[in-house]
Amino acid sequence: MKEFMLLIRTEGDYCASMSPEDYQSHIRKVGNYITKLMKEGKLKSAQPLDMDGVMLQGNYGVFKDGPFIESKEMIVGYYHILAEDLEEAKEIARANPIFQDARARIEIRPIKPEPGTISADTTA
Numbered sequence: 001m002k003e004f005m006l007l008i009r010t011e012g013d014y015c016a017s018m019s020p021e022d023y024q025s026h027i028r029k030v031g032n033y034i035t036k037l038m039k040e041g042k043l044k045s046a047q048p049l050d051m052d053g054v055m056l057q058g059n060y061g062v063f064k065d066g067p068f069i070e071s072k073e074m075i076v077g078y079y080h081i082l083a084e085d086l087e088e089a090k091e092i093a094r095a096n097p098i099f100q101d102a103r104a105r106i107e108i109r110p111i112k113p114e115p116g117t118i119s120a121d122t123t124a
Helices: 020-039 086-094
Strands: 002-011 043-048 055-059 062-066 073-083 104-110
Touching: 002 086, 020 043, 073 086, 086 104
Parallel strands: none
Antiparallel strands: 002 073, 002 104, 043 073, 055 062
């Protein structure tokens, strides 16, 4: 199995405009999606991200921080998954209920195994 990050992108806080009923429906769908991935052994972790934060920009040791967002689109959450290959990762991403409830994009990135780096699965 290979590891992938699914980066969920929307135009701002898509849940803010939902009615309480629509929000609860969305939460149930996401919960079912996560439960299914966990039962299949495909999910390592998943979390929504807070709308606050900054972008740190560096250039050879000189840093600036600020929003630096060129569009309204932002990363609102992630899924760290296991899949056989990119095609399976795309299938997992396509099943995400965010596509039913919001205008969204999911960036799928393979995690590059790098010798000598520390993983959460590494035992001391």
